[in-house]
Amino acid sequence: MATENNNAPNNTPTPSGSGDGSGNNSNNTNDNNQRRRRNKPRRDGKGSNSKTNHSGNAKSNKNKSRRNSSHSVDKSSKALSTQADDVNQEIDSAADEAAAKEGGIKAIGNQRIIPFMKLEKPMAILSLLMVIGSIIAIAVNGLNLGLDFTGGVSADVRYEQPVEQGEVVQALADNGFDDAIVQYLGTREELLVRLPPQSDNVDGLNSSLETALTLADNTVEISNVNIIGSQVGNEVYLNSVMALALALVCMLGYVALRFQFKLSLGAVMSLFHDAIVTIGVFALFGFPFDLTVLAAILALIGYSLNDTIVVYDRIRENFRRVRGITPRQTIDLSLTETLRRTIMTISTVLLVVLAMMFLGGDGLYWFSVALFIGLLAGTYSSTYIASSIPLRMGLSRDDFVVKVKPEFEEEIVTFNDPKMFEQD
Known part of the structure; x- marks a missing residue:
């Protein structure tokens, strides 16, 4: 029984008309309110949110005022360099435009460059x-200039049957025509023969060439014999x-x-x-x-x-x-x-x-x-x-980059015509 009486005042609420009970309740409610306020998140850990907000706004206003004052000073100090900056910006913009036309700024990255x-x-x-x-x-x-530069003899030769170039060169060398050049003209039956400078007698040259180019079981026909002089x-x-x-x-x-x-x-x-x-x-x-x-x-x-x-x-x-x-x-x-x-x-x-x-x-x-x-x-x-x-x-x-020249300042000209101010 003694235990129940000691615990009863704590578990049961007291009437509101008694003075002691009301004072205890008011104290409990104040403590709960303080605890609830403390449980709210705080920005700086030193006071309520309202205080921090007011202090933060005051500080920000001070910083803004300082920045505005410093900015006004900087404007006066940087006024002389604005024209040069504008020119540089124009040059950079022109360079960027040229780079954009070429496909944009290119990044090398990890690409290996051979030095x-x-x-x-x-x-x-x-x-x-x-x-x-x-x-x-x-x-x-x-x-060692060829016949085209030193002059010589050129002749078009046609055989009835296909022949080898080495065979024709050997036949010419056996008959005294050394350093001959033989080329095919499309087929193996038609050849171009070039010889060093010979005698100017075309008739005798034709007969000797026909004798030298005649092969066994293969008749030959020579045409267009040209003698190229040294002057040519x-x-x-x-x-x-x-x-x-x-x-x-x-x-x-x-x-x-x-x-x-x-x-x-x-x-x-x-x-x-x-x-x-x-x-x-x-x-x-x-x-x-x-x-x-x-x-x-x-x-x-x-x-x-x-x-x-x-x-x-x-x-x-x-x-x-x-x-x-x-x-x-x-x-x-x-x-x-x-x-x-x-x-x-x-x-x-x-x-x-x-x-x-x-x-x-x-x-x-x-x-x-x-x-x-x-x-x-x-x-x-x-x-x-x-x-x-x-x-x-x-x-x-x-x-390779086109430079933009600064624009010239145009002179403003005013005309003071007295007739402009006359009123009808």
């Missing part, structure tokens, strides 16, 4: 030695040199108009390198140099320029699109990106040239040899000579 330009100096020394050696070989040994050969030689020089000048003008003058000098120097090295090899080893070899050199100039133009186009594109790298790295990136295309192109062309060299006969042999030498030199020159010379001349991004 081609690390070997720039050794390759330049090698190229210089090759050019000097070729010039010395041409000056000392000279070219010299004119052909001079015209060939002029054609070669004119081709280089035209290439210089094309690249200068299409790309940039610094690139045009690199392209022409690489083309000159290819032509002079090929001619130097023919002079060094005494290979015969005729119109077919000259045609191969002219074709080589066109091929080498095509390869160089592909590299130049990628260099121009990367200068406009890529940011934050040096010109040397830009050229390395361009050469790396075009390396696969260069390998595929040179490999397919070399297959055709080798097929002509070993299967095309004597008529296409020296033409194929000249192309083979020139293709190797052209691939090397497009990578190093055509790219390193513009880099040495200071090629940069400014050569």
